[in-house]
Amino acid sequence: MLEMQRLMFKTLCSTVTAFSLKAELAYLSMKRKAVSDIVGAVILIMIVVVIFGGIVYPLLTRYQSSSSNVLSSQQKAEVQSQVLVSPIYATTSGSTTYVYFYNYGKTLFTPSEFIINGQTINAFTLIDQQNGSPVSTVVPGTVTEVELPGVFNSPFNISVVGNGVTLSWEV
Numbered sequence: 001m002l003e004m005q006r007l008m009f010k011t012l013c014s015t016v017t018a019f020s021l022k023a024e025l026a027y028l029s030m031k032r033k034a035v036s037d038i039v040g041a042v043i044l045i046m047i048v049v050v051i052f053g054g055i056v057y058p059l060l061t062r063y064q065s066s067s068s069n070v071l072s073s074q075q076k077a078e079v080q081s082q083v084l085v086s087p088i089y090a091t092t093s094g095s096t097t098y099v100y101f102y103n104y105g106k107t108l109f110t111p112s113e114f115i116i117n118g119q120t121i122n123a124f125t126l127i128d129q130q131n132g133s134p135v136s137t138v139v140p141g142t143v144t145e146v147e148l149p150g151v152f153n154s155p156f157n158i159s160v161v162g163n164g165v166t167l168s169w170e171v
Contacts (some may be wrong), residue, residue: 083163085109085138090154090171097148099158099171100129101138109138111162116152124148 084105091098097116103109114121125147128135138144152158159168 083107083109083165083167085160085167087158087169087171088143090152090156090158092151092153095149095151097150097152099146099148101144101146101160103138103140103142103144106140107163108140109163110136111138111146111160113161114146114148115159115161116148116150117156119150121148121150 083103085101085103087099088102089100111124111126112122114124126135126138127133127145127147128139129143129145135144155170157168158171159166
């Protein structure tokens with residue numbers, strides 16, 4: 001009986017050892033597999049980024065180029081005349097429309113006429129918003145109110161002619 005117990009103990013030990021060895025080999029192979037999975041995931045991410053960048057970048061540059069061309073004609077006119085005037089607010093009261101302009105440029109802007117929705121207006125009043133007095137020019141760095149006869153509901157197209165340039169906006 002003792003002999004049989006020894007034999008069973010040896011069999012059990014060899015089985016445990018074999019199981020331990022198999023478990024260790026499985027652990028090592030899993031360890032390698034995990035590294036392989038990580039490398040595969042990184043490579044896949046890199047492929048996706050390269051493909052996405054190859055598709056999106058040309059579209060982005062094309063859009064940026066076309067949008068800058070649309071804006072450039074107005075900007076070129078302003079820069080060439082060194083006039084950077086822009087309407088910032090418009091309102092109506094009674095039979096008068098008030099449009100407020102800000103001169104972002106460095107030169108005086110003297111408007112000669114306004115064109116609103118195709119209607120030319122030569123009779124208008126400019127009022128400096130700093131002191132409330134009538135003026136003949138839009139001074140750089142200031143807000144100037146323009147009183148235009150007539151009621152124009154927003155949005156309306158407005159063009160101002162002055163200093164040899166015509167500037168247009170939708171207000």
